[in-house]
Amino acid sequence: MRLRRCAHLLFEPREALQFDLESLAAGGDGLHTELSLLALAPHRQQEIPVSPGDVALLAAVPCTAWSDFDALAAVHGAAPLQDLLARGLLVGDDAVSADAVQDQRLREANWRTVSAVQHYLGRWNGVRSGDDLQRAGYVTLGELIAKLGEPPPAAQSRAAADARLALPPPRTTDFDELLQRRATCRNFDAAAALTQDELATMLHRVFGAQGTLNLEGGGATTVLKRNSPSGGGLHPTGAYLIVQRVSGLAAGLYHYRPVEHALEPMREMTIADTADLASRSVAAQAYFAAAPVLVALAVRFPRSFWKYRNHAKAYRVAALDVGHLSQTLYLSATDLGLGAFVTAAVNEVEIEQAFGLDPLVEGVLAVCGFGARAARRVADEFDPNGRIWREDGSRASG
Numbered sequence: 213m214r215l216r217r218c219a220h221l222l223f224e225p226r227e228a229l230q231f232d233l234e235s236l237a238a239g240g241d242g243l244h245t246e247l248s249l250l251a252l253a254p255h256r257q258q259e260i261p262v263s264p265g266d267v268a269l270l271a272a273v274p275c276t277a278w279s280d281f282d283a284l285a286a287v288h289g290a291a292p293l294q295d296l297l298a299r300g301l302l303v304g305d306d307a308v309s310a311d312a313v314q315d316q317r318l319r320e321a322n323w324r325t326v327s328a329v330q331h332y333l334g335r336w337n338g339v340r341s342g343d344d345l346q347r348a349g350y351v352t353l354g355e356l357i358a359k360l361g362e363p364p365p366a367a368q369s370r371a372a373a374d375a376r377l378a379l380p381p382p383r384t385t386d387f388d389e390l391l392q393r394r395a396t397c398r399n400f401d402a403a404a405a406l407t408q409d410e411l412a413t414m415l416h417r418v419f420g421a422q423g424t425l426n427l428e429g430g431g432a433t434t435v436l437k438r439n440s441p442s443g444g445g446l447h448p449t450g451a452y453l454i455v456q457r458v459s460g461l462a463a464g465l466y467h468y469r470p471v472e473h474a475l476e477p478m479r480e481m482t483i484a485d486t487a488d489l490a491s492r493s494v495a496a497q498a499y500f501a502a503a504p505v506l507v508a509l510a511v512r513f514p515r516s517f518w519k520y521r522n523h524a525k526a527y528r529v530a531a532l533d534v535g536h537l538s539q540t541l542y543l544s545a546t547d548l549g550l551g552a553f554v555t556a557a558v559n560e561v562e563i564e565q566a567f568g569l570d571p572l573v574e575g576v577l578a579v580c581g582f583g584a585r586a587a588r589r590v591a592d593e594f595d596p597n598g599r600i601w602r603e604d605g606s607r608a609s610g
């Protein structure tokens with residue numbers, strides 16, 4: 213058998229502090245320090261405890277060329293090699309293990325190692341984000357400040373106050389009015405359905421192709437023009453819809469085709485099942501799960517990394533692309549009198565499983581949603597100028 217080290221691997225010495233009554237009773241600081249060493253292996257999509265000896269051995273095994281097992285075993289012993297093979301940090305060429313397949317696919321995907329670690333070890337499954345905050349004991353801004361002290365100031369000063377150059381008052385147009393009505397919606401009307409016209413308009417404005425370019429000699433290569441910028445003009449982000457309430461459209465899962473401006477039905481579901489998936493998608497943030505349509509923004513890494521191969525900025529570009537799309541979504545919704553949200557507190561694993569997405573090909577970076585606002589505000593929104601809500605909680609505008 214031959215073996216080699218997995219392609220992407222980082223090590224983290226981690227320290228966890230635990231409360232220790234014995235240390236306190238003995239006059240100490242009451243803290244017990246737990247040190248551990250972890251292998252961060254994106255093809256395993258989990259952290260794996262290792263020893264310093266494991267690290268030294270892994271460093272001694274090449275990751276590109278295959279090495280003969282017996283030759284390595286003669287130097288390092290067979291047992292430690294078998295142990296690392298069992299944990300997937302070494303892969304063999306004899307039997308096609310799931311770890312070896314994942315490692316091979318990740319090798320071919322042109323990821324930068326630090327980005328692959330960040331992405332694959334940052335994915336959530338079964339997380340309820342509100343619960344974490346409750347456990348930590350802070351949910352509101354006031355509770356945060358009480359627990360953590362003041363945050364750094366809202367803006368930096370780079371000159372003395374009397375050295376500042378006052379600017380003329382900004383021009384205001386209808387666009388400012390639109391911008392000022394944009395606010396993250398946490399009060400959707402849980403009964404209202406979107407019209408198909410609203411859905412179509414939103415999808416076309418945010419994800420639709422406003423134009424296409426087929427380069428001469430470029431084969432089947434199509435370049436999309438969207439209403440948001442995209443690194444390299446590649447637009448690798450796709451829209452996967454959880455439809456809960458759209459008039460005349462069955463509840464379930466859909467994919468949007470940007471050039472044809474059409475929906476591809478992926479799975480019809482009961483209202484209860486879509487509600488459950490919507491909730492799990494946004495890590496149990498109930499105010500977001502109530503939106504009639506949620507859109508998972510999934511980046512197709514092979515399209516981006518086709519150009520940005522092993523590139524230090526590629527993952528950042530993908531995240532920025534998604535952020536731009538979400539702002540276009542907010543403004544499009546605001547213009548239609550609808551509320552909108554974006555969240556990165558998402559259970560990517562559950563979303564990808566629901567849509568049958570291969571996480572090595574497509575990764576969900578955020579979930580957005582949109583729909584009509586409720587008549588009354590229950591959950592907090594950031595609307596300090598009262599553009600959307602009156603003080604008594606009734607609606608002032610869209």
Ligand SMILES: Cc1cc2nc3c(=O)[nH]c(=O)nc-3n(C[C@H](O)[C@H](O)[C@H](O)COP(=O)(O)O)c2cc1C
Nearest residue numbers: 341394395396397398497554555556557593594595
């Ligand atoms: C990348 C990103 C992630 C966000 N995630 C959450 C979230 O998980 N939960 C939430 O309630 N709001 C989330 N928000 C909304 C912010 O809380 C909101 O933008 C901020 O409070 C300012 O309010 P505004 O959008 O109404 O101006 C997110 C916003 C962004 C840009």
